[in-house]
Amino acid sequence: MLHIYNTLTRRKEEFQPLTEGKVSIYCCGITPYNYAHIGNARPAVFWDVVRRYLKAIGYKVRYVQNFTDIDDKIIQRAKEENTTAEEIADRYIKIYMDTLEALNIWAADVYPKVSENMDAITEMIKHLVVEGYAYPLEGDVYYSVEKFKDYGKLSGRRLEDMEAGARVEVDDRKYNPMDFALWKAAKPGEPSWDSPWGKGRPGWHIECSALSMKYLGESFDMHGGGSDLIFPHHENEIAQSEAYIGHSDGFARYWLHNGFITIKEEKMSKSLGNVFLVHELLKRYSGEVIRYFILGAQYRSPLDFSDERVAEAQSAYKRLVNAKKTAEDLLENADGSAAGPETAKALLEKAKEAKKAFFEAMDDDFNTALAIGCLFPLIKEFNTYAGDVKSRGVVFDREGFRTAFDIFTEMTSILGILEKEEAGQADDALVEGLMGVLLSIRQDARAEKNWTLSDKIRDELKNIGIAIEDTPQGVNWKKL
Ligand SMILES: [Zn+2]
Incomplete structure (x- = not known):
């Protein structure tokens, strides 16, 4: 009998599906503005195994994972590269999908994008405004946390404590400092959509309420994401969704959160410069080895990453x-x-x-x-x-x-x-070593102006599917 730790009840519960023989799952997806790092790979691999296991014990599974393709980080990146947010999102969605394939992950049943589901999102916000859970404010729309009596039930926080320690920027216009944006008024030069409150774009939290319910119904079995999403993201999802459906006996029933990735027991973060990107790791290890490494820890435990640990797994x-x-x-x-x-x-x-x-x-x-x-x-x-x-x-x-x-x-x-x-x-370390030997022979040949030999090495490698590239920083190689 399957038992699952439910973040909402803080205990392991026997799993009972809403519908006999079926399991519906929503998992928060990525914001496509950069390459996937090992922290993105962990939930992807974990939920893949959950689906495989549920299938093995006789369930039919429906799995939905969104793409947050409208976001400050994407817009920022587009500005830096002098392109559109859409182009950035499309590029990194494609790269992410390739990464999933390399990690041997089954495709989701649906990968809804925010940009393609604006109707569902604005409908939900409209309803929340009508019901008094949300209020428009100069082109923005905010969710009023005080209106939702269960606010804090997932994360175990109390609204009073949150207000006292609020780190959110003080905005006197809001009823409560914890009120969060459902809709943001358009800023010049940013992508925007029409709405009853003027042009703008949705806040982050609303998309997962709208998309999960659109594709799975008002109630579904499991909701997943990293433990960093418990608050505020998932807390806010519950507030929005339960207010929308009008009772607390709906939306996601089991909340599953995977633990952090640490790097040599330190938190992985950009500022520490210890972020490991999956496509880089895939040059050194097969997707299945990375998968095996990730599965070596129970999903709620922290997973400590280092080259030594992955080599052990290998x-x-x-x-x-x-x-x-x-x-x-x-x-x-x-x-x-x-x-x-x-x-x-x-x-x-x-x-x-x-x-x-x-x-x-x-x-x-x-x-x-x-x-x-x-x-x-x-x-x-x-x-x-x-x-x-x-x-x-x-x-x-x-x-x-x-x-x-x-x-x-x-x-x-x-x-x-x-x-x-x-x-x-694949014995990747061996391949790496052999390539090193070949490229150094080729370098010697070039130094001696032995073009016949250096070209022969390049051409023969190409015949077996390896491209080499001379750059000012040295010679790179890749599999074609
Ligand atoms: Zn989400």
């Missing part, structure tokens, strides 16, 4: 890859199938035990860290059994072994690993 991951190869090799090449089920009996027992422990771990608030641990005793058995067949004359029980291997694959598919063969097998 070597553990390779053991899984090798075991898979050993098993496949055995299935393909070993003789014997008539030995009966007895010979692989112990192995099969181990596989069933591993599966039981794996599902128990996943049922306990998606504890992927424990679930991954269930794979290793099993691969040890695979290797022992393969040794017995190959060297000690044990007759191969094909059927028994295949059943055990299928159980293993069932678990790895839920984790979304060992699916891209080349990704699992």
Whole structure:
């Protein structure tokens, strides 16, 4: 039975779907103004595993993840690059989608963009104004937190305490310093849309209330995001949505929040200069290794990132890859199938035990860290059994072994690993080393004006799908 820690109730609860056999999920997406960093990859990988697991235990899943494609950061970036906000958002959405693919993440059912859903957003704001939860103010519209009696229920904060410690800029026009913008009046040179309050654009929080309800209905099962979103973003989403639907028995039922990424136990932040971008990491590690690393911590725990930690994950991951190869090799090449089920009996027992422990771990608030641990005793058995067949004359029980291997694959598919063969097998450090050797030979050849050799190296690399590029800073290479 699946149990989930619900931020709203602050305890683990047995999961009960709204509709038998179905699960609807909304997860806050990215603001596309830059490359995705490891902190963006974590929720993406986690929610992918949640979906895979729910499917494995028999649910049909609908998953919606938005793109905040209207935002100060996008507008700022567009100004810096002398282009439009739309162009910036499109560019980084595309890059993000490529990153998701590299991380072996299933596509969402819908990726709604704010810019394409302005009607749903303005409708919701209109309704909140009519119901007295929001008030227009010189082209802006604010949400009145005092009108919503449950304000603070998700984050466990009290409005009085928030006001006392309010760090929000003092704006005397607002009823309460914690009131937040649902609509912002247009500023010159910024993208804007028509509304009953004049031209403008939506505030950040309203989009997730409007988009989740538009695509999943007034009530849905799970809402996700990073723990940094609990306050104010998700608190405000609840305030908007429950006020909109008119009762507190709706909107998201289970709130799941993933923990921070730390870098060598320090918080990751731009100001500390320790932000790791996923597309950079993908040059050094396969998507599945990054995935495996992320899943090595239960989602609510902090995840400490460092090169050493990822390298450790990589070597553990390779053991899984090798075991898979050993098993496949055995299935393909070993003789014997008539030995009966007895010979692989112990192995099969181990596989069933591993599966039981794996599902128990996943049922306990998606504890992927424990679930991954269930794979290793099993691969040890695979290797022992393969040794017995190959060297000690044990007759191969094909059927028994295949059943055990299928159980293993069932678990790895839920984790979304060992699916891209080349990704699992790529020895990236070795490739990096070999490229270093080749490029230094080519540099020597160029220094000696041996153009024939230097061109040959470049052309032959191109033939195997590697481009090299001479730049003032040195030679770069990339896979074509
Ligand atoms: Zn959101």
